[in-house]
Amino acid sequence: MAHRFIVGEDPHGALPVLERLHRRGILASVDLLGEATVSAAEADVYAARCAAALDELAAAHARWPGAPEANLSVKISALTPLLRTAAPERGERDAAERLRPLLRRARDRGAHLHVDMESLDSREAVLELVLALLAEPELAHGPSAGIVLQAYLTDSSETLDRVLVWAREVEREPPLVVRLVKGAYWDHEVVEARQHGWAPPVFEVKAECDRNFERLTQRLLDARPAVRVAVASHNLRSVAHAIAYDELAGRPHELELQILRGLGDDLGTALAARGQRVRAYCPVGDLVAGMAYLVRRLLENTANDSFLADQARGVALEELLAAP
Ligand code: FDA
16 A cells, blocks of 8 residues: 555655656656654754755766656654744744755755644644745745645635735745645544644635635635645546636636655646646655554545545546535
């Protein structure tokens, strides 16, 4: 099962898959598996793996005719053992020591660095850290970089306000990429909130989450060119809505659609054949490092409220494509 989702044990081993995707017109973002680091030494090892991956991927992309920039996704919880909700600044400071050199390296290799979003307890640290580093004068004109917005959070609209204010003030070139997702930690957020007797920070009705995803899609597409937009979903309705809204707007700037390797392969191929810009998120690493990732994919595939599960159950297309 792991081989369906994980494209190689290391970036070098992943190159044949990445090259095949490139030949089929599909871009990739390599995710070095690893998260929730517990020591500084472990965080240093992850940062060194990221640096080596940037070198390897940038060199490979330079060899492939017509290949765009290399693209690496990283997790801040793997770059510092000090992420704590109550003291986000400590984690931010520590992670900055490892993220800044990676951003410089990505800039020097002409690569894109994308920072994934994890559970809510680290959101503040991740956002503050990335937006602060990308506004530093030495990084203001590169590398190409991005963050993630999670539509399942009930306050995600306010988070987007904050990102757009930043994007318009900093006027970074190239503009920040915002990858819109629903969010992969739904069960964790609900259980954590219940344990503490808090109101869950996520929508609890799936249609509300889907409606919010569509609202945020429209706001993001309208905010171009202050940001570049990537819509990441396997839900045909959510993806079709993004394409339709983009077409209504006259496709003024390219919309990128993103899928997970192993879950959205057919969708990605169909979208690329339609002339859409498509990127597959390709995890790389060994099975132990990938365990948390695989568990999230399992939860996603077996959840009661999931587009892919409904599709597999044979729900009619009209129903699948209906407005949420
Ligand atoms: P679908 O429409 O089936 O939505 C499923 C989602 O709905 C669940 O994952 C959950 O968010 C939400 N949901 C489920 N039950 C619900 C309920 N009862 N009430 C309200 N909402 C409910 N995730 C992340 O957190 N950080 C990241 O950085 C990334 N990065 C990333 C990159 C790429 C390229 C992709 C394709 C995906 C991610 N993800 C992610 C994972 C992403 O969050 C996950 O794949 C999606 O939530 C699945 O949503 P779909 O639109 O595909 O399906």
